[in-house]
Amino acid sequence: MHANSHLRRLEAEAIFIFREVFATCDRPVLLYSIGKDSAVLLHLALKAFAPGRLPFPVLHVDTGWKFREMIAFRDETARRLGLDLIVHTNPDGLAAGIGPLSHGSAVHTDVMKTQALKQALDRHGFDAAFGGARRDEEKSRAKERIFSLRTPDHRWDPRSQRPEPWLLFNTRKAQGESFRVFPLSNWTEADVWDYIALENIPVVPLYFAKPRPVVQRNGALIMRDDERLTLLPGEVLETRIIRFRTLGCYPLTGAVESRADTLEAVLAEMRESRVSERQGRVIDHDATSSMEKKKQEGYF
Amino acid sequence: MLPAMLAARHPEPDMPDVAAALRPAERSLLRFITCGSVDDGKSTLLGRLLWETGAVYEDQAEALARDSERFGTDGKNRDFALLVDGLSAEREQGITIDVAYRYFATPRRAFIAADTPGHEQYTRNMATGASTADVAILLVDARKGVLPQTRRHSSIVSLVGVRDVILAMNKMDLVGFDEAVFRRIEAEYRALVARLGFRSIHVLPLVARDGDTLTRHSGRMPWYAGPTLLDLLETLEPALPVDGRFFLPVQWVNRPNADFRGFSGTVASGQIRVGDPVTILPQGRASRIAEILTPEGARNAAKAGEAVTVTLADETDVARGDVITVGHRPPHGTGTLTVRLLVLGERVLAPGDRLLLKLGSATVPVRFEALTHELSVEDLTPRPARQLAMNGIGKAVLRPEAPLFALPYNECQPLGSFLLIDPMTHATLAMGVIETASGPSREASPRHSAPVHALLLRFWPSHRPEQIRSAITILLFALTGFLLTGTLADALILAALDGIGRPLLITLQERFWPPGEKPAPSMGPEPGLDGGGI
Numbered sequence: 001m002h003a004n005s006h007l008r009r010l011e012a013e014a015i016f017i018f019r020e021v022f023a024t025c026d027r028p029v030l031l032y033s034i035g036k037d038s039a040v041l042l043h044l045a046l047k048a049f050a051p052g053r054l055p056f057p058v059l060h061v062d063t064g065w066k067f068r069e070m071i072a073f074r075d076e077t078a079r080r081l082g083l084d085l086i087v088h089t090n091p092d093g094l095a096a097g098i099g100p101l102s103h104g105s106a107v108h109t110d111v112m113k114t115q116a117l118k119q120a121l122d123r124h125g126f127d128a129a130f131g132g133a134r135r136d137e138e139k140s141r142a143k144e145r146i147f148s149l150r151t152p153d154h155r156w157d158p159r160s161q162r163p164e165p166w167l168l169f170n171t172r173k174a175q176g177e178s179f180r181v182f183p184l185s186n187w188t189e190a191d192v193w194d195y196i197a198l199e200n201i202p203v204v205p206l207y208f209a210k211p212r213p214v215v216q217r218n219g220a221l222i223m224r225d226d227e228r229l230t231l232l233p234g235e236v237l238e239t240r241i242i243r244f245r246t247l248g249c250y251p252l253t254g255a256v257e258s259r260a261d262t263l264e265a266v267l268a269e270m271r272e273s274r275v276s277e278r279q280g281r282v283i284d285h286d287a288t289s290s291m292e293k294k295k296q297e298g299y300f
Numbered sequence: 301m302l303p304a305m306l307a308a309r310h311p312e313p314d315m316p317d318v319a320a321a322l323r324p325a326e327r328s329l330l331r332f333i334t335c336g337s338v339d340d341g342k343s344t345l346l347g348r349l350l351w352e353t354g355a356v357y358e359d360q361a362e363a364l365a366r367d368s369e370r371f372g373t374d375g376k377n378r379d380f381a382l383l384v385d386g387l388s389a390e391r392e393q394g395i396t397i398d399v400a401y402r403y404f405a406t407p408r409r410a411f412i413a414a415d416t417p418g419h420e421q422y423t424r425n426m427a428t429g430a431s432t433a434d435v436a437i438l439l440v441d442a443r444k445g446v447l448p449q450t451r452r453h454s455s456i457v458s459l460v461g462v463r464d465v466i467l468a469m470n471k472m473d474l475v476g477f478d479e480a481v482f483r484r485i486e487a488e489y490r491a492l493v494a495r496l497g498f499r500s501i502h503v504l505p506l507v508a509r510d511g512d513t514l515t516r517h518s519g520r521m522p523w524y525a526g527p528t529l530l531d532l533l534e535t536l537e538p539a540l541p542v543d544g545r546f547f548l549p550v551q552w553v554n555r556p557n558a559d560f561r562g563f564s565g566t567v568a569s570g571q572i573r574v575g576d577p578v579t580i581l582p583q584g585r586a587s588r589i590a591e592i593l594t595p596e597g598a599r600n601a602a603k604a605g606e607a608v609t610v611t612l613a614d615e616t617d618v619a620r621g622d623v624i625t626v627g628h629r630p631p632h633g634t635g636t637l638t639v640r641l642l643v644l645g646e647r648v649l650a651p652g653d654r655l656l657l658k659l660g661s662a663t664v665p666v667r668f669e670a671l672t673h674e675l676s677v678e679d680l681t682p683r684p685a686r687q688l689a690m691n692g693i694g695k696a697v698l699r700p701e702a703p704l705f706a707l708p709y710n711e712c713q714p715l716g717s718f719l720l721i722d723p724m725t726h727a728t729l730a731m732g733v734i735e736t737a738s739g740p741s742r743e744a745s746p747r748h749s750a751p752v753h754a755l756l757l758r759f760w761p762s763h764r765p766e767q768i769r770s771a772i773t774i775l776l777f778a779l780t781g782f783l784l785t786g787t788l789a790d791a792l793i794l795a796a797l798d799g800i801g802r803p804l805l806i807t808l809q810e811r812f813w814p815p816g817e818k819p820a821p822s823m824g825p826e827p828g829l830d831g832g833g834i
Contacts, residue, residue: 015595143400143401163644165428
């Protein structure tokens, strides 16, 4: 591929960002959510520091409700690449039995994702966390900086974000402050899939179509990944050929009916798609500007 | 609503095919910025462009229809501006207050659009958005024509080095699609920006709301046969700095084990090959390139824009902030920097301030030595000033308090642009570009005044590698010597003396007249505004 091509320029930009953070921050960590964006993020991080191994740990905030195939893929990836993997689950939430089915998506996301992430960052003293968020995902993210400065209590204030002219980042911060850093800011969903194909990056098999047990709930197809998902009156469990465009907690992640069972078929289908990827995410539908509100509270 | 991808598709008649926009190919990338005031229809133009190129999905289109009823300014019609106005605070105020980035693609090219605010107090956001742009789209309302802010926006994009501008004359329907209006505003604009040094200026008549001249000619302006906006965006060439001399700012020293010591960074300009002689700046130590690792593995060469790791043939001390360049270069001292600044933060900057300067991968303390003058944001005319406040633009002299290698912005963007940072609060205070880096010798050869050499320089442009120049100088000396003395042996001795003696003399000269101690060059008249930086 031509070195000036769109994907190679995005790749170079992401590698530059990884190196800039590692060279100037004390204790970076890569937030690994197991999905396709995380797969690309991890792949780019390995390239940035080659021929050495990844010089910082990888953190997975496990809500306890991820698809089983995601967890298996995570452990296999960590083993294959020799990663220093940290898995954190909010012990308070676990003790209180917080879950999306019993407490709803808002409480579950706040306790098991937002609070859990802050706990893990504080416990290990991480001062820079790489995330796979892209600006094209959601309108409020279009204005997110590549380096997002967070207060010691992890809050995001739109007014205190630093200008980022050229590719110059001011990586200085006060004690207790930290950065969230988004090397994939300028990537689109199509770029992520094209790069996965170009670089042969392994992804979770849930992205590929297969007969799976699902139930229709609130207009979404929810996969019954384990027996914790009990059927409500009138619901029927059926087997449909489905796949996922984004991955999260299984009761909050809508599947799509699809026959795309290979990478090529997924690429072709995505090019035909007329629906944005975030539609499958239940948490975005709460209210207009909901992501923006969550971000100010410290959700990634 | 079932998010089923294979469900029946219900594309609206005027909704374009998403498939065309997402075809993966070895596309190039173009970054552009849109500038204009709230009422010029800037967000509408960008929203409409996303719509026309198929970057809007069905669910987003449904949200747009809902939002248009609630917030829209176009009655029951779709308000395309709502596709790009993000934060809720902005919606309530009805203005765009920050830089938003948007993404779309055609089979030929991927685009990153920076949508920036037009209000005067947001000059800094516009400059930030423009700093990475290849092209600027400036909007004007055909009813109002060129306004003071049009001039201001043109000045700002010229300040950060944007070379190609497109004047998008919007709302042509409200002037009856009148060609005379179009020609009058076009002439006025071209005259207005003649001094700003743009490489190209294109002027288009548009109705952003309806899509006229965005991706196709509408037939409502048969007198306009030029390119559409998308035609221009697909064909204007982004500037990639592969031509200049090789510079690699070292971002990070990669030492995974005792056997490997690599220097990682993104090539700022030029090209390098394994085996090439290099100099580490600012110290001036020499070595050779041993290996080049790229994201695609070991390679024999690397060029501008690539994120590489190189190893050197010698055990050389290299740290973050150093710059690797090709060929032999003398050490680089501190000297002074003549710069243009745009104040981004709330702190007022004035001579005497001690700040941190981040340039490339180097961060060094600097002293704000002098404020030469402030530049009016209206037309960049200089006026005396004692300090610079937020959104103020000025020409200044900075004195780095540690060795720093810098280049003029119009020679090398990554080594010619910088941030000023508050050492106490860590806030980003200003962005700036280097006009001249004075004092330290930057090029050995032009410093000597031997007539033959001076003559040679006239015919041998200075951007050629100086090894070739030196070799030719030596040959010319040999030839001159041969003609004068008549013996080949004498001529060769003369040439050898020049080849060895000249570098020695330069070294001695620099030892006794350290370049950094020379007086700063006179400020002189303002150099031409060439679009070469702030």
